[in-house]
Amino acid sequence: xxxxxxxxxxxxxxxxxxxxxxxxxxxxxxxxxxxxxxxxxxxxxxxxxxxxxxxxxxxxxxxxxxxxxxxxxxxxxxxxxxxxxxxxxxxxxxxxxxxxxxxxxxxxxxxxxxxxxxxxxxxxxxxxxxxxxxxxxxxxxxxxxxxxxxxxxxxxxxxxxxxxxxxxxxxxxxxxxxxxxxxxxxxxxxxxxxxxxxxxxxxxxxxxxxxxxxxxxxxxxxxxxxxxxxxxxxxxxxxxxxxxxxxxxxxxxxxxxxxxxxxxxxxxxxxxxxxxxxxxxxxxxxxxxxxxxxxxxxxxxxxxxxxxxxxxxxxxxxxxxxxxxxxxxxxxxxxxxxxxxxxxxxxxxxxxxxxxxxxxxxxxxxxxxxxxxxxxxxxxxxxxxx
Ligand SMILES: [Zn+2]
Numbered sequence: 001x002x003x004x005x006x007x008x009x010x011x012x013x014x015x016x017x018x019x020x021x022x023x024x025x026x027x028x029x030x031x032x033x034x035x036x037x038x039x040x041x042x043x044x045x046x047x048x049x050x051x052x053x054x055x056x057x058x059x060x061x062x063x064x065x066x067x068x069x070x071x072x073x074x075x076x077x078x079x080x081x082x083x084x085x086x087x088x089x090x091x092x093x094x095x096x097x098x099x100x101x102x103x104x105x106x107x108x109x110x111x112x113x114x115x116x117x118x119x120x121x122x123x124x125x126x127x128x129x130x131x132x133x134x135x136x137x138x139x140x141x142x143x144x145x146x147x148x149x150x151x152x153x154x155x156x157x158x159x160x161x162x163x164x165x166x167x168x169x170x171x172x173x174x175x176x177x178x179x180x181x182x183x184x185x186x187x188x189x190x191x192x193x194x195x196x197x198x199x200x201x202x203x204x205x206x207x208x209x210x211x212x213x214x215x216x217x218x219x220x221x222x223x224x225x226x227x228x229x230x231x232x233x234x235x236x237x238x239x240x241x242x243x244x245x246x247x248x249x250x251x252x253x254x255x256x257x258x259x260x261x262x263x264x265x266x267x268x269x270x271x272x273x274x275x276x277x278x279x280x281x282x283x284x285x286x287x288x289x290x291x292x293x294x295x296x297x298x299x300x301x302x303x304x305x306x307x308x309x310x311x312x313x314x315x316x317x318x319x320x321x322x323x324x325x326x327x328x329x330x331x332x333x334x335x336x337x338x339x340x341x342x343x344x345x346x347x348x349x350x351x352x353x354x355x356x357x358x359x360x361x362x363x364x365x366x367x368x369x370x371x372x373x374x375x376x377x378x379x380x381x382x383x384x385x386x
Contacts, residue, residue: 022104070133078143087360113167184300199249
């Protein structure tokens, strides 16, 4: 049954879809046209589809095939791409092949992964392969920005699936091992309120910039927890603003700064806010300090390596690729921070090898599309027939 579905995989279909999707610009914020393209294709393949308007004209798309009682497996992709960066040799919205490389914005991150997913659905439907439960596809917005699409998905029935495969470019080799966990992150937005005074009589005021400096000089005292797999999170000050716009001898009454912090499992966003408040309290500053956070914010997560989806993946990858997959505890952020970190859904990242993603001349290595389609098909049918 699985072998019949594998026989029905059509690599020219994957290739055609990847090219067509590259031609539909979907820079973050402008996902609607690509979303509609995917919805129509899912309908054509026989899936029952839903358009979920997350923000004005920014829909998530879901499609499903149901076959009675069983587990629910979702294949997830994000429709948005990063903006065009400088340095492209060709038009980013025209697919151009050079050897094994198919260039185009979003080719690898992650239109090819979505095309492999659709190839898998097509082959399963065509072959009449049976399974138990539900096979679904989600195409979500905003992954490259605030992850609003994945957050909105959690509010739907697809927030309760048993496992999720993210078609992100994670080939499970040394270039990008499969994450067994991912750090979380938050952005502290710290407002320091002092008291203005003439700059010649600083004792009459409270200098907000100097108090901000005291906090910054003490950030090493933040209590970062050590995790056996991830080691420690970290922090990095990204921005500071305060003082006059036009020269004047004034004790600044206000200063604001932003600090990025990575958190490991065992640390939470709320806990990180408390850490910062405790640190600031211990400094006994005269300024009043508000600790806020700004989006984007992601919880960390760690998976049990014994999760059925991971064990199945390990077997299938080893069989198809002829080598064992590699794993990592990762310091990048994906929609799994939302789906797993908040939704508790076991997440597998698997997709074509990475070709200069988020850079000029992004490409997907075409030779990766057939094995990825095959692994998706094997994972889907094996997981839903367990
Ligand atoms: Zn991506």
